[in-house]
Amino acid sequence: MISSQEQIHPNHFAEPLLSWYDASKREMPWRDCGDPYRIWVSEIMLQQTRVDQATPYFHRFLGHFPTLEALATANRHEVLMAWEGLGYYSRARNLHDAAKTVLSKHGGVFPQTYHEIRALKGIGPYTAAAVASIAFGLPHAVMDGNVIRVLSRYFGIQEDVSLPATKAQIQQLADGLLDTARPGDFNQAVMELGATVCTPKSPLCAGCPLSTGCVAYKTGKTAELPFKAPKKKIPHHQIVVGICVDDEDRILIALRPEDKMLGGLWEFPGGKVEAGESRKEALIRELKEELGVEVMPGLRLCEVKHAYTHFKITLNAWICRIKTGEPEPRPKASKKLRWITSSELTEYPFPKANRKVTEALQTWLENRRKA
DNA sequence: AAACCGGGGTA
DNA sequence: TACCCAGGTTT
Structure with missing residues (x-):
């Protein structure tokens, strides 16, 4: 836990972060497009999948299914063919089912509230917050592996981040730091920082816009955070x-x-x-x-x-x-x-x-x- | 809370 | 080899 003296003013976090993001963000085919369908498909593909790995599949998938209606009216076999090689095939099945739901229950218009988005198959807390904030500017903070790494280092969180209680704490911190004027960019900025600067191994702290306020950086503990309990061996x-x-x-x-x-x-x-x-x-x-x-x-x-x-x-x-x-x-x-x-x-x-x-x-x- | 669910990149 | 990735669902 952090004491009251260590409370961070959101602007001391969001301001340098967003300045860095505006100058350093990568180009992505779904970024800054404003199209909920493209943003949704990208977020599903990016579950447990790196940007570089997902990008060619995104182009291929959008080539087959350029619109939500095209996806909703396709058959299962076609959808799985377009997804083949990307893994976690339940993502493709759920995406397909959810497209049908949007067409039949929402008149083909992608729902625009967090709870309606969250109710679609394959969309959990992360993806609902991502689509709500990026596509519709709604104030919901995402928490993914990048956010967990960035915030656990920034605040020096030593508890096991695989525990639900620790994740709840990080979600609260993210909620408090969120720039409500630019929630989509804020969320993408934290993830971009985690993917390119605050990396799991050998983070590039010299180029980090948040290093002056980062507990792990100041105490030399970036290599120990985030802490996770050791994993079991696999058969x-x-x-x-x-x-x-x-x-x-x-x-x-x-x-x-x-x-x-x-x-x-x-x-x-x-x-x-x-x-x-x-x-x-x-x-x-x-x-x-x-x-x-x-x-x-x-x-x-x-x-x-x-x-x-x-x-x-x-x-x-x-x-x-x-x-x-x-x-x-x-x-x-x-x-x-x-x-x-x-x-x-x-x-x-x-x-x-x-x-x-x-x-x-x-x-x-x-x-x-x-x- | 823990198990289950793909495939690929990285050190 | 071990770890990790813009997680979600099921048990």
């Missing part, structure tokens, strides 16, 4: 998948359930290798469980390593034939299957790890055709 799984090919070189793919991880994307059937089991044994077992048929693994096509947020995988893919006399593959409940040609692989959204497999597969098929 590493061995994954096996089968690429079932029929006599006409068609390939079997499966649709992941909408409400699960990577929901709405397609994949090759497979699963985890269990303890005491060989990879091929696991492959035969998983495909028997998922498809109800016995397969014969042939060529091991490729190995892909991939890191998710909470676990890592090493994925091995085999070309498979379904044994003669077996029935047509039958998916487990709520899982759709489809036989497609190799050229159709690019028309279906795949997770990153599976996309690497489709690329290896197309290369292999091409080389086999030449030979």
Whole structure:
């Protein structure tokens, strides 16, 4: 907590910050456009995603869906195709659902109050405050990873910032510092400072407009703040998948359930290798469980390593034939299957790890055709 | 409060 | 390798 003597006059914070922002801000395709749709899409893409990573996807997405109505009237498959590779696919599903809500419940006009914005799918406290302030000039302070870092250093907050109580304290500080004449610019300025100057490692304090009032800078503790409790180790799984090919070189793919991880994307059937089991044994077992048929693994096509947020995988893919006399593959409940040609692989959204497999597969098929 | 949800950049 | 990112939802 900060004592009363250390209370900061908002102007001593906002004024130098906004001057710095006006002179130093980066160009972004959604910045200073005044279009709630573009600002909204950008804020969803920027959840847990850096500006440089999101920018090409923003252009691609707006190319497919230039207006809210275009997005609302598109189908799920198209939306996920435009999002493929960006991750956190629930963002795309929620964005799509929310666009439909705005069209049907708000007459296609983006809602202009904090609470109506907050009520849309995929919009939490951060995004509601961001859109409200940036698109509509409403006085709501954002709190994201940048704000947490900047304010925890500025005020010398030593409590664990992952605790809800600490976050509530930082939100209060942000609310008090907000420049109500320029709330959108103030919010973007704190985040811009966090992204370019007050960085997690090796912050550039010499170029910081707030250094003279910064507790962490004055006490040499920028490297210790913000404080977070150490994280747990994440597991590493061995994954096996089968690429079932029929006599006409068609390939079997499966649709992941909408409400699960990577929901709405397609994949090759497979699963985890269990303890005491060989990879091929696991492959035969998983495909028997998922498809109800016995397969014969042939060529091991490729190995892909991939890191998710909470676990890592090493994925091995085999070309498979379904044994003669077996029935047509039958998916487990709520899982759709489809036989497609190799050229159709690019028309279906795949997770990153599976996309690497489709690329290896197309290369292999091409080389086999030449030979 | 903790778990879950992708992918990529950075040191 | 470990950490982090313009977070939100679910349990």
